[in-house]
Amino acid sequence: MRKLVPIVLLMGCVIGFIVSCAEEDDCSGNARHMLTANILTVFSTDSARWETSYSLDVLNVYAYGTDSIIINDDQNVNSLSLPLRYNVEETTLVFSYVYHVGDTLPQFYDKDTIVFHHHNTPYFLTLDCNFVVKQEITDMKYTTHVLDSIVIVNPTASNNGTENIKIYY
């Protein structure tokens, strides 16, 4: 019996030491949630209709009302990650297109504006990782100067690249 007492005490200390060496939180989940958009175009004939990936020559995306440039002169763009506002449940993004004919000088400029209405939920994770803002699109409006239409595939923004919208040109 007397042997067991120090063993019980010793094991308690060893286990306590092991537990105190627990790892820090993995905070990969607190990365900003974004809307993932794929850019497509549609071909159709009398008997068939199919969609395929489409690339924009040069694209700039601005956060309306700020100096922030979300996408700056990206070329051959066929997918996008778009942020939504944290504190206001309406986000206006301006798409500015530059088209080239030939190799050098830009030939054509145009713009589209997309207004997303969304619901925001700031969500506490842990003391190490703090918060993430969960966002879900409820509605949207857009101009159709260049783009044709937008379809919501999954309204919930995420940080894992899941497709949320399809933008057709």
Place this chain on the structure above:
Amino acid sequence: MGQKISRYIISIVLLLAFVAPLPAQNVGNNRNRQSSQQQQKKKEKKLPEVTYPLMNGIDVGVDILSPVLKVFGSEFMSAEAMVDVNLYNRFFPTIELGYGGGKSTNDYDVRIKASAPYFRLGIDYNTLWKKAHGNLLLVGLRYGLSSGKYDVVVPNLLDPDYEGGADETNLTDPIWGDTSNYVHEGMKYTMHWVEFTVGMRANVAKRIKMGLMLRVKYRLKASVDTYGDPYYIPGFGRYDSNNIGITYSIIYQLK
């Protein structure tokens, strides 16, 4: 970070306090033990196996580890009591009741607070049930349940003059520059979990025992509030899919 350092220090101090006396005792008693061990082994071999009746007593105990850690700086504490019944010196149906809680904050002044009762229900199996010495080596299973409220508040986000910190909470929008307010008190949770336990219980005086129990915990089901996870679940520990816990109990045998 401070909490983690204090946990290291506590562990090291406890380790030294309990381990250091052991070699001294061993040196002093070394010769006597060698000769008496052989005699004891012979006696033990001759001891007949003991047959225990159905009822062998009721043990009640309290966990003393959590209050000790609180004294050494732990931000959360639980008060826990247990009762079990010794059946055939083999099976120990157990109920554990407790109330836990505490407060914590981080470098960005995110303040959390939680308090709630919990209980565990389960059974232990004594692997030394044939032995007559009365010490126990237990393996067991528990079902745990806790339901309560928790608060998460970020007061500094309301202060436009606050310097630093708030941006790092992910509540300030780096693109548009505006900040979300976050004050959520009284959020509710319910959590169910299962524990696999391994432990020892040793007699230290007449009717007094001390017990150590290592608990590996797995979340079964949890419902939490829309605005955040609970940081701490009384009886379970840090809110996660699994956790490890230890209880160190002083136990009194009622009869």
